[in-house]
Amino acid sequence: MGLFRSHQFGCLPNQAWSSPPLSLRCALLAIRSASTPQEAMCLYKLAVLNAAQTRVHHLGSHAAVFTLKACSHLRSLPFVRHFHAHLLKAGHHSHVYVATALLHGYVLASFRDACLLFDEIPNRNIVTVNTMISGYAKQGNVDRARSVFDEMPERDIASWSAMIGGYIGQGRLAQALQLFRELMWKEKLRPDQLTLVTLLSCCATTASMRLLGKSIHAYTEKNGLELNMQLGTALIDMYAKSGYLRSAFSIFERMPERNVMPWSAMICGLALHGCGEEAIALFESMKKAGVRPNEITFTGVLNACCHAGLVEEGRRNFRIMTEQFGIEPGVHHYGCMVDLLGKSGKLDEAYELVKKMKVEPNVVILTSLLASCKVHRSFEIAERLIGQVLEMVNPDEHGGVYTLISDLYALGGKWNDVERVRTLMDRVQVKKKRGSSAIQMADFHLYPIHRIMELLESKKFIKI
DSSP: OOHHHHHHHHTOOGGGGSSHHHHHHHHHHHHHTOSSHHHHHHHHHHHHHHHHHHTOTHHHHHHHHHHHHHHGGGOOHHHHHHHHHHHHHHTOTTSHHHHHHHHHHHHHHOHHHHHHHHHHOSSOOHHHHHHHHHHHHHTTOHHHHHHHHHHOSSOOHHHHHHHHHHHHHTTOHHHHHHHHHIIIIISOOOOOHHHHHHHHHHHHHOGGGHHHHHHHHHHHHHTTOOOOHHHHHHHHHHHHHTTOHHHHHHHHHHOSOOOHHHHHHHHHHHHHTTOHHHHHHHHHHHHHTTOOOOHHHHHHHHHHHHHHTOHHHHHHHHHHHHHTTOOOOOHHHHHHHHHHHHHTTOHHHHHHHHHHOSSOOOHHHHHHHHHHHHHTTOHHHHHHHHHHHHHHOOTTTOHHHHHHHHHHHHHTTOHHHHHHHHHHHHHTTOOOOOOEEEEESSSEEEEEHHHHHHHHHTTOOSOO
16 A cells, blocks of 8 residues: 555545444554555554544554554564553553554564563453463573463463474474374364464474474374465475475375465475485476466575586576566575586686675675685685675684685685684684584484484483
């Protein structure tokens, strides 16, 4: 909804506001359809003005909720505080649904302020408490989230989803799985597809959560849930990222209809596990089926070309992405191409691509090219990039990059620069991260490599 239509809305005659159902519907639809937070605020002011003129007093509180929803994603603490002050003055803060919307705004902008407001809300409803559970979980404080969850006199499916999602986010598989089973068998609640898709998406981000993902899949099969686009894609994504490509493809084939989402999930899954040629073949089948690829599809395709070393195929798909499908390359697409060209020894072409990028190259792309320069022993191109990379690296996150740059200077015989980088590493206290491996038992654990042998020798683990 553009600003022109906003002005039209503001110029509606007072008669349009005289009927409460109509005025409320018009105002809320307009605010919800606002294209920007600024537009939502303008419409809110108009709604408050018309509410005062027509004495539709409940309009202001409902409009406040929709305005907060439209503006909360800004994560602006000053805005939320100012709006809070306005609600106090207008007397709308006592409505529980207004307080809940305000709480959500604080959760996104300042969790400390959210906690203070939560303690002050006298008549909390389920949505209010769910908002706080999600907030604690996103902050990593799942134990506090669980305390709030356990204190609830009644819970809905969103309460359980927020708590299970919190455990998943912290890698606490045992609690997540236990809670899911309790939800299924003890509480007798039936999670809707949106809840299941959300949980599967959480499982997809961490391969160690596949046991919970399989339990969710078993639940969908047992209860005969329709394998629609969202659920099918979530299952494909979860299985593919966990390395179960056969299971992912089985679901892909069973889907009654497929749009770009399941195709892209399957292509990206194949690419992730080094099945480059299979991913390209599936991409060709996708085009023959008349499904138009999107940015995510091409990320998977170019990643597949990179893993399989398919230079010509990569060049062709990078070109048709723009020429045939009108998709401008993003940083991930450029990253795949630079990595592909660099690993193939085409360093000049990779460097020219970096210079022509329409987006700012990040440290990952530049470091990828530097690594290729080291492999192919080409200091000339590396020297042009080192200064730029040193300005971008973070000692806490990119410790290995300093070592790579030092090695490249040594390759070029620049011993003074080698010493300079080593001195810089000491000054900024660069710490290279130790290698680690993950072993899944009841919970998810990340152990340094030297601890793996100790644990095995102690016979603590039966199998890895």
